Amino acid sequence: MPELPEVETVRRGLQQVTLNRTILGGNVLLDRAIAHPVSSIDFLTGLRGSAIAAWQRRGKYLLAKLERSTECFTPTEAQSPQPGGWLGVHLRMTGQLLWFDPSEPLQKHTRVRLFFAGDRELRFVDQRTFGHMWWVPPGQQPESVMTGLQTLGPEPFSDEFSVEYLAQQLRNGRRPIKNALLDQTLVAGVGNIYADEALFLSNIHPQTLCTDLTPVQIGRVHKFVIQVLETSIDAGGTTFSNFLNVQGVNGNYGRAAWVYNRTGTACRVCDNPIERLKLAGRSAHFCSQCQPHTKSE
């Protein structure tokens, strides 16, 4: 599943290639890929004639700010572009956004095609079909249409995600720290890979209850959550089968993972085999020597 670094990598790629080209039209091959408006035709009609002014990321949501060109007006009126609303995308499990020449053969799981001026295409490919696209009309806030944005916690790189904030949030938690890190209302965009990696670097067992963490441990969790995300963004996201950047290339973080997906192989620090257990319905990967389990009395 794409996590924050992968989505950020996609955002940066889209920011490089898609800006200031007008959307001429599109084709929705799977209606349920469009979360809003209800009608795929309204989705395409809303986008047509707009150009992407910027790509933003909030958690694992991608948001393209749209502007309507004023070409259709008289030259004297062709001044500042008008707002065109927003194009929202969530890749979920297997979504990919690929930037193509429209003549490229269609992938099997192509769901939405958006055609841009200059003979380019943004193609949404999604094998598992959990991914979504939204068009937010001008004058509406993205949160009002993309309701998942309303409950997102602070961005991990924001000032709001401070050690004090994290300590406050964890103070009364009777749940394991791994579960807390996966909670998108606590911090946005941290998923399974980076939660496992951050806990390894913090020397904290994933089952440790939040209430049992010392202030020093909370400080380490805070530091390493940010560090692993930054490291992965610098590596262009992780390597796993369904993640591709907009040019269709895998990132490099996976090869450097400490524990994620390394069950049974030697810990890079102590040679103990990496173990796995189920937490919050997900696999937690850890080294029981580097991350001893301290239980409360």
Ligand SMILES: [Zn+2]
């Ligand atoms: Zn170890």
